[in-house]
Amino acid sequence: MEVRARAPGKIILTGEHAVVHGSTAVATSIDLYTYVFVHFSTPSDDGDLLTLQLKDTALEFSWPISRIKAAFLESVLSCTPTSCSVEVAKIIAALVEELDIPEAKIGIASGVSAFLWLYSSIQGFKPATVVVNSELPLGSGLGSSAAFCVALASALLAYTDSVSLDLSHQGWLSFTEKDLELVNKWAFEGEKIIHGKPSGIDNTVSSYGNIISFKSGNITRTKSTLTLKMLITNTKVGRNTKALVAGVGERMLRHPEIMAFVFSAVDSISKELTSILKSPTPDELSLTEKEEKIEELMEMNQGLLQSMGVSHATIETVLRTTLKYKLASKLTGAGGGGCVLTLLPTLLSGTIVDKVIAELESCGFQCFIAGIGGGGVEVNFAMSS
Ligand SMILES: Nc1ncnc2c1ncn2[C@@H]1O[C@H](COP(=O)(O)OP(=O)(O)O)[C@@H](O)[C@H]1O
Ligand SMILES: C[C@@](O)(CCOP(=O)(O)O)CC(=O)O
Numbered sequence: 342m343e344v345r346a347r348a349p350g351k352i353i354l355t356g357e358h359a360v361v362h363g364s365t366a367v368a369t370s371i372d373l374y375t376y377v378f379v380h381f382s383t384p385s386d387d388g389d390l391l392t393l394q395l396k397d398t399a400l401e402f403s404w405p406i407s408r409i410k411a412a413f414l415e416s417v418l419s420c421t422p423t424s425c426s427v428e429v430a431k432i433i434a435a436l437v438e439e440l441d442i443p444e445a446k447i448g449i450a451s452g453v454s455a456f457l458w459l460y461s462s463i464q465g466f467k468p469a470t471v472v473v474n475s476e477l478p479l480g481s482g483l484g485s486s487a488a489f490c491v492a493l494a495s496a497l498l499a500y501t502d503s504v505s506l507d508l509s510h511q512g513w514l515s516f517t518e519k520d521l522e523l524v525n526k527w528a529f530e531g532e533k534i535i536h537g538k539p540s541g542i543d544n545t546v547s548s549y550g551n552i553i554s555f556k557s558g559n560i561t562r563t564k565s566t567l568t569l570k571m572l573i574t575n576t577k578v579g580r581n582t583k584a585l586v587a588g589v590g591e592r593m594l595r596h597p598e599i600m601a602f603v604f605s606a607v608d609s610i611s612k613e614l615t616s617i618l619k620s621p622t623p624d625e626l627s628l629t630e631k632e633e634k635i636e637e638l639m640e641m642n643q644g645l646l647q648s649m650g651v652s653h654a655t656i657e658t659v660l661r662t663t664l665k666y667k668l669a670s671k672l673t674g675a676g677g678g679g680c681v682l683t684l685l686p687t688l689l690s691g692t693i694v695d696k697v698i699a700e701l702e703s704c705g706f707q708c709f710i711a712g713i714g715g716g717g718v719e720v721n722f723a724m725s726s
């Protein structure tokens with residue numbers, strides 16, 4: 342029995358961090374995917390191992406099923422999405438500790454922990470080989486952690502009675518709305534292990550795709566009347582979402598009144614963006630006006646993110662560089678390095694785009710334009726690894 346799942350990454354247009362504290366955020370899927378392939382062992386297969394191959398980091402881990410059973414003491418198998426208890430988190434941490442992950446790749450430990458929780462909760466103690474690879478840069482603000490959890494939850498649920506999928510379907514297949522809700526809830530449990538306190542926006546966009554407005558777990562799908570073109574610049578400065586989210590939480594505790602105003606301003610920015618995206622765009626003039634308004638909202642959001650303490654010297658360099666070409670930018674995701682978005686207005690000449698990309702790349706950054714607003718997670722029963 343084999344299945345492959347693919348889940349998209351995302352960009353947050355407005356509202357990161359503030360969304361963790363109850364503000365509205367607007368995000369959209371991008372056409373870069375994380376793939377999870379699962380081969381469930383059959384009696385004819387040799388061995389009794391659970392193997393995890395992480396292609397992006399060239400790491401492979403194997404556990405004898407007996408070792409996992411002995412560590413967990415009792416089954417955590419569950420039909421409904423469940424949070425990892427403190428006791429089980431300790432057991433998983435001990436299993437991960439034994440792996441001796443090299444210090445340079447230690448960020449992967451949280452992903453392996455999320456894997457162990459999702460695997461044992463959805464599949465129990467069964468031998469299998471799980472292979473993960475991604476088109477997304479890891480830890481850069483494009484939601485690789487959520488895409489990992491969504492693809493993993495989807496592949497692990499695919500053959501269970503909890504979802505209804507046509508197993509004879511050839512090619513990529515979507516889940517029903519009800520099944521997507523289940524996938525999304527399981528993925529959120531994985532994100533909790535990786536992020537500590539996720540808002541849930543990343544796993545929701547990765548599950549459902551498209552453009553969404555998200556506030557305190559409530560999702561509004563937004564049908565945009567304009568096609569946004571965003572340049573994504575990866576500063577290549579690695580960072581960790583969990584630490585950045587915790588940092589904003591601490592600033593909130595130190596300055597509750599001020600931060601409440603900051604979060605409320607972000608909420609208004611996201612609401613205004615949603616209404617701009619939804620309103621009709623009858624002609625070129627209104628398109629230009631809308632793009633100018635979006636640029637202003639992005640600049641204001643960036644200022645507020647700076648006040649939350651999540652910008653970075655490299656992000657400021659991208660902002661300064663794009664401003665020379667009269668282009669507006671903001672960080673996307675957790676910040677502290679990672680990726681920056683620059684709106685490329687529809688009427689902007691290709692020469693300017695080429696020039697700005699060349700200047701950003703001369704600073705050592707990596708630029709790309711991803712397709713945005715595509716569909717969410719899908720599974721495929723016909724593709725081998
Ligand atoms: N393809 C992958 N393989 C292994 N672990 C992954 C993969 N994608 C994400 N992860 C896990 O997610 C972490 C990155 O998540 P995070 O800091 O939230 O950044 P982002 O979600 O913006 O990429 C990685 O350090 C790792 O633990
Ligand atoms: C900072 C935050 O708003 C987004 C984090 O996104 P990413 O992991 O940096 O891709 C956190 C969250 O919403 O859970």
Ligand SMILES: [Mg+2]
Binds near residue numbers: 484485487536543
């Ligand atoms: Mg993440």
